[in-house]
Amino acid sequence: MAILPIRKYGDPVLRRVASRVSPGEIGPELRKLADDMLETMYDAPGVGLAGPQVGVEKQIFVFDIGSGPGALINPRILKTEGTWVYNEGCLSVPGLWFEIERPGFVVATGLDLDGKEITVEGDELLGRLLLHETDHLEGVLLIDRLDRERRKEALAEIRRRLM
Numbered sequence: 003m004a005i006l007p008i009r010k011y012g013d014p015v016l017r018r019v020a021s022r023v024s025p026g027e028i029g030p031e032l033r034k035l036a037d038d039m040l041e042t043m044y045d046a047p048g049v050g051l052a053g054p055q056v057g058v059e060k061q062i063f064v065f066d067i068g069s070g071p072g073a074l075i076n077p078r079i080l081k082t083e084g085t086w087v088y089n090e091g092c093l094s095v096p097g098l099w100f101e102i103e104r105p106g107f108v109v110a111t112g113l114d115l116d117g118k119e120i121t122v123e124g125d126e127l128l129g130r131l132l133l134h135e136t137d138h139l140e141g142v143l144l145i146d147r148l149d150r151e152r153r154k155e156a157l158a159e160i161r162r163r164l165m
Contacts, residue, residue: 003034003041006056011095011143011160015054020061020139023075028117032062036073036115039064048093050131052138055094061112063135067127074122077112077136086126090134092144098159102147108132 009015023032035058043051043064052063061076082105089099108129114120124132134144145156 003037005045006038006042008042008046008051008093009055009057011145013057013094015057015059016094016138016143017141018054018059019141020052020054020059022061023113025117027060028075028113028115032075033115036062036064040066040071040073043093046093049127050135051093052135054138054141061139063138065128065131065135067131072122073115074110074120074132074135075113075115075117077110077132077139079108079110079133079136080121081107081109082129082133083107086130088126088130090130090144090147092134094138095144095156095160097163098156100144100148100152100156102144104130104133104147110136 039051039056042056049067050063050065053060064073084106085103086106087101087103090102091099107125109123110132111121145153148156
């Protein structure tokens with residue numbers, strides 16, 4: 003396994019829509035990518051990591067909120083309910099956290115690393131993770147979830163940190 007470089011805000015790969023993983027791509031190479039992504043996520047440390055965050059424009063993300071590692075390929079959000087406000091961070095926008103309201107319960111479906119369809123249900127942190135990582139696959143970053151004023155402040159802080 004290898005630690006992969008995590009792409010940071012400003013990298014164009016983070017703004018592109020990732021392509022779906024075809025059935026023929028599910029195999030040893032994709033499993034190795036998922037293993038490398040998990041190692042990278044644990045090293046960062048984080049609880050989720052999407053393909054574009056390591057420069058792979060494929061619809062895959064890995065996660066572990068403390069109950070063991072998982073991966074989801076070609077995810078789709080099926081259902082959301084309620085709301086939950088939480089301080090959300092992102093490995094591609096390191097060191098910054100933003101209070102963001104998202105649904106409190108989420109149901110997602112996709113494929114596992116064997117190509118079998120799975121459903122993942124999560125409330126609070128797992129639900130937020132499913133939405134956050136799926137956003138990455140659509141080229142959406144957490145700062146896009148902020149209102150105009152907070153987004154302006156976040157971008158100013160990001161610029162200060164990059165200089």
